[in-house]
Amino acid sequence: MSIWSAFRIRIGICAGFALGATSALAAPTQYPLTIDNCGAKVTIENAPKRAVGLGQNSAEILLMLGLQDRMVGTAFWPSKVLPQLAAANAKVKLLTVEFPTFESILAEDPDFVAAALPTLLGESSKVAKRQDFEKVGVSSYLSPSTCLERKEGNDAYGSRGSLWNMDSLYREIDELSRIFDVADRGQALIADFKAREASLRTRVPAGDKKLSYVFWFSSPSPSADAYLGGKNGASGFIADLLGGRNAIDTEAEWPTLGWESIIATNPDVIVVASLDRNRWELDKPEAKIKFLTTDPAVSQIPAVKSKAIVVMDGQAMNPTIRTIYGAEQIADQLKAIGLVK
Numbered sequence: 631m632s633i634w635s636a637f638r639i640r641i642g643i644c645a646g647f648a649l650g651a652t653s654a655l656a657a658p659t660q661y662p663l664t665i666d667n668c669g670a671k672v673t674i675e676n677a678p679k680r681a682v683g684l685g686q687n688s689a690e691i692l693l694m695l696g697l698q699d700r701m702v703g704t705a706f707w708p709s710k711v712l713p714q715l716a717a718a719n720a721k722v723k724l725l726t727v728e729f730p731t732f733e734s735i736l737a738e739d740p741d742f743v744a745a746a747l748p749t750l751l752g753e754s755s756k757v758a759k760r761q762d763f764e765k766v767g768v769s770s771y772l773s774p775s776t777c778l779e780r781k782e783g784n785d786a787y788g789s790r791g792s793l794w795n796m797d798s799l800y801r802e803i804d805e806l807s808r809i810f811d812v813a814d815r816g817q818a819l820i821a822d823f824k825a826r827e828a829s830l831r832t833r834v835p836a837g838d839k840k841l842s843y844v845f846w847f848s849s850p851s852p853s854a855d856a857y858l859g860g861k862n863g864a865s866g867f868i869a870d871l872l873g874g875r876n877a878i879d880t881e882a883e884w885p886t887l888g889w890e891s892i893i894a895t896n897p898d899v900i901v902v903a904s905l906d907r908n909r910w911e912l913d914k915p916e917a918k919i920k921f922l923t924t925d926p927a928v929s930q931i932p933a934v935k936s937k938a939i940v941v942m943d944g945q946a947m948n949p950t951i952r953t954i955y956g957a958e959q960i961a962d963q964l965k966a967i968g969l970v971k
Contacts, residue, residue: 656813665805668777670760674769677811678742682735683722684757685746686711687773687950692744693718694951695807695815702738705730706750709906709945712952727907732758736766743770744806746950748778748788771806774798775949778883789881790862793870794949796827803951826954827871833961833970834873841874841969844897844933847884847947848905849912852921855886864949865901868957872970874898889928899969900933901960903944915941940964 663674682703683689689704690712698718705725725734729750735743735758743763745751751772753759763770775798778788800820807816835841845859845868859865859876860883866876877895878885900922905913912918919941922934933939940963946956964970 656807656817659808659811659813663808665771665809667805668772668774672769672771674742674809678769678809680738680740681742681744681810682725682738682740683744684730684735684750685773686945687746687948687952688744688771689719689722689746690715690951691803691806692810693722694819695803695810695812697810697812698722700810702740703735705735706746707907708948709904709943709952729756732762736768740768742809743768744773745770746773746948747776748772771809773949774801774805788883790860790883791881793862794864794867796823796867796954799823799949799951799953823951823954826958830871830954830957830961831873833965835970836968839898841869841872841898841964842877842895843869843874843899843901844877844892844895845869845901845903845942845947846918847903847944848910848918850910852912852925855888856892857884857886858892859947860885863947864953864956865947867949868946868953868960871957872961872964889925893927893931896931897933899938899940899960899964900931901940901942903947904941905944913944938964938967938969 659677661674661676665672679700680702681692681697681700683692683701685706686708692701693715698721701722703723703725706729707727711719723738743751749755750757751760751770760770775794778790800823803816803820804813807813843865845865847857847859849856858878860881861876861879862881863883869876877897878887902915902918904915907913912921919939921928922939923929928934940960942956942959943952946952961970
């Protein structure tokens with residue numbers, strides 16, 4: 631069995647436990663419910679019955695909360711749905727794995743839209759602005775983890791001035807569960823993630839060295855600049871969680887660097903993303919590893935020569951429910967080569 635196959639089995643077991651976990655019953659939601667969301671006040675008059683999940687994280691949170699019967703569509707999936715959610719997800723219409731059109735969303739007659747990224751819901755969105763949904767009476771919600779500062783220049787995805795942590799994700803789970811009046815399910819899911827986060831903090835480097843990481847998401851081609859996880863995003867959080875640091879020292883959420891600059895960071899570990907979208911050949915981890923180990927210059931990085939290359943679900947490099955799964959995956963692989971406990 632491959633490491634990746636074993637990981638898929640493990641995450642199925644973990645999330646299944648979360649949905650089955652017990653917690654004190656939360657109070658029913660009192661409507662109308664008003665939430666401060668990314669600088670906007672969102673008022674929900676009643677529990678949504680026809681929701682759309684724009685972006686993988688939003689869709690998977692709704693599915694983890696058992697809301698598939700109240701979902702009429704999803705869109706934008708960099709990776710396949712978590713295996714344990716496949717049956718529930720099969721009940722929900724897939725609009726597209728890429729960016730949907732505003733018209734295709736409205737065709738499903740939604741009463742609520744949850745979006746994972748500002749590129750799916752925001753002023754510079756390729757899909758729609760909040761005002762577009764407001765005009766047709768549809769409430770919208772944007773993931774608090776992705777409300778980022780935008781700067782001029784090569785910073786299309788925004789920047790973070792401080793390290794992301796799971797608090798904003800827990801807030802997202804809590805708020806979505808209250809919006810749908812299933813707060814008890816939200817608290818059970820949060821409790822499971824908190825326990826797993828605490829467990830990961832014990833899996834520190836086996837020696838005294840603080841490991842440095844490069845997180846390679848993808849590249850259009852071997853000669854193109856690589857899309858990397860920035861120091862304060864989910865990748866930086868994973869490195870910190872495992873007692874290390876991100877070798878990429880920039881506040882941009884998704885900086886792009888040439889390989890000469892990446893080589894200069896001299897990381898101890900290179901994390902390569904596995905993506906199911908197949909937009910580029912280097913979305914595949916096998917293609918990334920082949921490049922790392924055969925390129926005359928890149929293959930001389932000590933991390934490559936010592937085979938400190940690990941594979942992680944690319945969606946876990948976004949600040950999502952998958953981030954903890956990705957950290958667990960990295961920890962298991964690093965333990966196998968003796969780099970963490």
